[in-house]
Amino acid sequence: MRARIAGTGSSLPGLRVTNDDLGKIMDTSDAWIRNRTGIGARHIAVEETTASMSIEAAKQALEQAGIKAEELDLIIAATLSADHVLPPLSCEIQSALGAVHAVAYDLCAACSGFVFALNTAQAYIQSGLYKNILIVGAETLSKLMDWSDRSTCVLFGDGAGAAVVTAAEEGIFAGVQGSDGSKGMVLSCGGRPVHNLFADREPEDPYVRMNGQEVYKFAVRTVPKCIGQVLEQVRLQPQDISLFLLHQANQRIIEAVAKRLGQPMEKFPVCLEECGNISAASVPILLDQVNRQGRLKSGDKIILAGFGAGLTWGAIALSW
Ligand code: ACO
Numbered sequence: 001m002r003a004r005i006a007g008t009g010s011s012l013p014g015l016r017v018t019n020d021d022l023g024k025i026m027d028t029s030d031a032w033i034r035n036r037t038g039i040g041a042r043h044i045a046v047e048e049t050t051a052s053m054s055i056e057a058a059k060q061a062l063e064q065a066g067i068k069a070e071e072l073d074l075i076i077a078a079t080l081s082a083d084h085v086l087p088p089l090s091c092e093i094q095s096a097l098g099a100v101h102a103v104a105y106d107l108c109a110a111c112s113g114f115v116f117a118l119n120t121a122q123a124y125i126q127s128g129l130y131k132n133i134l135i136v137g138a139e140t141l142s143k144l145m146d147w148s149d150r151s152t153c154v155l156f157g158d159g160a161g162a163a164v165v166t167a168a169e170e171g172i173f174a175g176v177q178g179s180d181g182s183k184g185m186v187l188s189c190g191g192r193p194v195h196n197l198f199a200d201r202e203p204e205d206p207y208v209r210m211n212g213q214e215v216y217k218f219a220v221r222t223v224p225k226c227i228g229q230v231l232e233q234v235r236l237q238p239q240d241i242s243l244f245l246l247h248q249a250n251q252r253i254i255e256a257v258a259k260r261l262g263q264p265m266e267k268f269p270v271c272l273e274e275c276g277n278i279s280a281a282s283v284p285i286l287l288d289q290v291n292r293q294g295r296l297k298s299g300d301k302i303i304l305a306g307f308g309a310g311l312t313w314g315a316i317a318l319s320w
Contacts, residue, residue, distance in 0.1 A: 003122040003133070004171030005318065006067065007164040009060025010288035011053040012043040012157075012275065019154070028150045038251025042157030042276035044142045049083045051092045053160035054138040057284070058093055061134065065164035069097040072164075073130035075104040076120060078113030078137045078280040080189070080309075081144055082106065093136060102134070110187070111247045111308025113137055113280030114161070115177065118304065118316055121165050122172040131167045136160060137280035144189055146207035155249075156208070157276035161284025170299075170319045174233040176226050177314035186214045187309040219253045219307050224260040226315045227303055234317060238263050241317070242300040243290065247307055248272035248282040269295070279308065296320045 018041045019030035033039050045053070054077060062069060077090035090104035109116040114137035121133040138160035145153040165171070190204030223246065231238065238261040246254050248271055258268050271286045278285060283304055290296060298320060305315040 001125055001128070001167040002169065002171035002173065003118070003125040003165040004168035005163050005320070006166045007061040007063065007065025008162065008284065008288040008291045009057040009064065010159065010161040010285040011056035012159045012285070013045040013048040013053065015044045015046050016041050017044050022154055026150050028154055033154050036252070037155060038270065038272055039155065039276045040273045043159055045140045045158040048158070050079060050081055050089055050138045050140045050160070051083050051096070053158070054089060054093050054136045054162070055096045057138070057160040057162035058097060058134055058136055061162040061164045062097070065166065067132055067164055067166065069099040070101060072099040072102040072132050072134050074121070074124060074133045075099060075102045076117040076133065076135050077106045078109065078117045078135070079106060079139060080108050080110055080113070080279060081139045081141055083140070089138065090136070099134070109312045110310055111249065111277070111279045111282065112177070112306035112310070112312040112314045114283045115304055115306035115314040115316055116312070118163070118165070118172065119175045119177055119314060122175060125165070125167045133165045134162060135165065135284070136162045137284045139279045139281045141208070141279060144206070144208050149207070151212065152208055152210055155277050157278050159275060159278045159281045159285055161281050161288050163284055163287065172316055172318040174230045174317040175315065176229045178226065178312070180311045183218070183311045184309070186211045186218065186311065216250070216253060218311055219249065220256040220260070222313045223253070223257045223305055223307055226313050227257070227261065227305055230303065230315045230317045236301065236317070240301055241303050242267065243295065243302045244268050244305065245283055245286050245290065245302060246305045248275065248286060249277045249308070
């Protein structure tokens, strides 16, 4: 059996902050942000939380899949910005949905998190262990930004996306994933303070720090390569794929990947113009938007790809 995406959902916070809004409160401009990244706005959580956006997205995905929360066997929440260290975000989602039979745990693989979670779901379904799985990618990155660092804070946003996957004859048919911990400091966010009876240490820098140019080089090298590996597994060519849904970090990265694969930009939908980079939530939000726009037809072959901190990367090919 394969994992088939049976329903999707997404949720963005109500507060929309444009590049011009940021230009009024820091030394930046719409032209700088838009030209370098393709980002025009981002949504910032004020009342919303990582959990509340996750629950909203999950309810939509369950409704579209026609599956009751009690039928879920497993919930995986991909996040690096849960509201609390404990309980896990996935358990908060389980409780709010009343998914009383589901096992729930979180998975952190930064911007690759949703793709890794989907690969995990595929493995469980293939093994016969679980049938109905909810995957959520959710972030409140605004709380991890140093708002005095214009080189990072303009890039990120908040939101959540979800997918319900079920056991079916058609669905995910290939996947790759990888990690390189030796490059971890290219994109990092520090930890909590250590206060125990034996040690007292101030927290590391608690904000997201990024070497943008290194991340750019990594992305344009690795994403086409891992998409190529997925296609090779199943002897398909890029032209056999209807849509490529990439992690939404930067328009220029997406354009570079399209060029390397020799495919037109129409096959690479984007939501980063409106949402910015939402790490693990980017791919499922884009997937939900494309799904609800009716751009996915039964039998279409699509690719999902994530890449980010860790460093981590992954791609999945599936039949819709
Ligand atoms: N507004 C105006 N000026 C700015 C801003 C800003 N928001 N941020 C930086 N600058 C200035 C810098 O201070 C610098 O000025 P200087 O030349 O006087 O020193 C100048 O702009 C150029 O800065 P760079 O950092 O060299 O800009 P670069 O052209 O590399 O663009 C960017 C930065 C957009 C981050 C680019 O490196 C990039 O696209 N990286 C890809 C990584 C990425 O998208 N990461 C997202 C998260 S990672 C992930 O999701 C996988």
